[in-house]
Amino acid sequence: MSYKYILYEAKDHIATITLNKPDKYNAFQWLGRGEDAKEVWDAFQKAEDDDDVKVIILKGSGKAFTVGHDLSKVGFLYGFGTKKDDRKPSQRIRLKYDKMGMDDNMNHVFLNQKITISQLHGWCIGGGVYFPLLTDFAIAADDAKLGLTEQRLGFSGSGVFGITHLIYHVGMKRAIDLLLTGRTITGKEAAEIGLVTKSVPADQLDAEVLKLAKAITLLPRDGIAIGKATRHVIYDRLGLIADFIPGYISHTLFTNLRWESDEFNFFKQRRDTGSAKEAFHARDARFKGLIE
Numbered sequence: 190m191s192y193k194y195i196l197y198e199a200k201d202h203i204a205t206i207t208l209n210k211p212d213k214y215n216a217f218q219w220l221g222r223g224e225d226a227k228e229v230w231d232a233f234q235k236a237e238d239d240d241d242v243k244v245i246i247l248k249g250s251g252k253a254f255t256v257g258h259d260l261s262k263v264g265f266l267y268g269f270g271t272k273k274d275d276r277k278p279s280q281r282i283r284l285k286y287d288k289m290g291m292d293d294n295m296n297h298v299f300l301n302q303k304i305t306i307s308q309l310h311g312w313c314i315g316g317g318v319y320f321p322l323l324t325d326f327a328i329a330a331d332d333a334k335l336g337l338t339e340q341r342l343g344f345s346g347s348g349v350f351g352i353t354h355l356i357y358h359v360g361m362k363r364a365i366d367l368l369l370t371g372r373t374i375t376g377k378e379a380a381e382i383g384l385v386t387k388s389v390p391a392d393q394l395d396a397e398v399l400k401l402a403k404a405i406t407l408l409p410r411d412g413i414a415i416g417k418a419t420r421h422v423i424y425d426r427l428g429l430i431a432d433f434i435p436g437y438i439s440h441t442l443f444t445n446l447r448w449e450s451d452e453f454n455f456f457k458q459r460r461d462t463g464s465a466k467e468a469f470h471a472r473d474a475r476f477k478g479l480i481e
Contacts, residue, residue: 190235194225196250197232202243202406203399204236204303211251216259219316220290220440223259233297243413244402245301247320248308257315257339260455261465283441291350291437298323300430302417304405308398309376310391315339321385322354328398329376330391335384336373341472342455343448345369348440353432358383370480 194217196207206229208215217225229247236245249255298305298320305324313321313335321327321335329335337349346368349355356364359382366372376388389397405413424430448454453475458468 190228190231192228192232195228195232197235199236199239199242201403202241203246203402204232204239204242204244205246205248206232206236208247208249208255211249211253213256213259214251214253214312215249215255215317216257216261217255217316219258219294220286226290226294230294230297233301237297237301237303240410242303243408243410244304244306244405246306246308246398246402247298247324248398249310251311253312253317254307254309254320254333255315255317256312257317260459260469280441280445283444284437287437287440287444291433291440295319295323295350295433296430299424300421302414304413304417306398306402307385308394309333309335309385310394314373316350318384319350319354321379322351322358326401327385328394328401329379329385329388330394331375331377331388332391333376333379333388334373335376335379336371337367338371338373338473340368341371341476343446343452344443348436348443350436350440351429351432352436352439353428357427357429371476372480 194208194210196205196209198205198207208217208229210216210225217223217229219226233245236242305326307320307324307327309317309321309327309329310333311330313329313333315338318335318337321329339348340346346352346365349368352364352368355367358364359367363382367374374382374384376385379385380388387397421430448457453472455468455472458471459465462468
């Protein structure tokens with residue numbers, strides 16, 4: 190498979206997957222099987238199938254790791270129209286695409302047999318936060334910005350691919366804080382609460398990740414595979430693998446959310462203005478001065 194939206198390199202037992210849509214801050218169609226996201230899942234599978242590869246690094250080009258799902262396309266995947274009287278898509282279609290994105294695709298990362306590292310810089314928001322939850326290591330720049338900002342669309346703690354993963358990483362109270370406020374935190378704070386492995390100054394990020402990856406390559410292939418398989422058994426006992434199932438169902442339920450006339454509706458705002466960017470700024474402007 191040739192790649193248009195990512196860069197792939199395998200060298201010295203390390204595969205590097207680079208999200209490469211810098212003009213979009215690496216916004217991808219993570220739900221379903223968008224052409225761009227499909228390349229990411231294919232690359233993870235390619236690295237897993239390559240016996241020479243021991244470590245997979247996931248990073249982003251430009252000013253962001255990824256800002257998550259492409260908000261200019263969200264909703265249209267299911268078949269939502271652009272007109273007020275367009276018929277809403279069926280439950281079976283919504284469930285189909287949500288299952289692809291959450292259950293099928295995320296397992297390419299979480300259950301990969303190789304050691305995986307997320308390298309986070311700039312914006313790491315929305316769906317981008319799932320990767321530090323799913324990879325074995327997550328190294329962030331001190332000034333990276335992480336947050337479940339999609340919660341401000343109205344999710345209010347629902348529709349997250351792995352709420353159990355989040356709670357295991359940061360604890361119940363911090364998880365609820367991130368879910369209900371949609372606030373962003375720095376890479377340094379993310380390390381302090383356990384969302385990422387560690388944070389380093391931005392100008393040292395590349396070097397730190399490479400040092401870690403090289404150290405892991407000193408381990409034997411069979412040892413890495415046995416270690417990963419052992420952790421997968423433990424993850425299963427903890428309910429972390431099954432966590433993707435309520436995640437996609439919860440997301441489908443959210444797509445049926447009804448907003449009252451006095452409540453902000455991102456999708457209506459996007460439809461009326463014709464601009465996802467304007468709707469995005471209107472969404473966050475309401476929180477100014479309330480949540481930092």
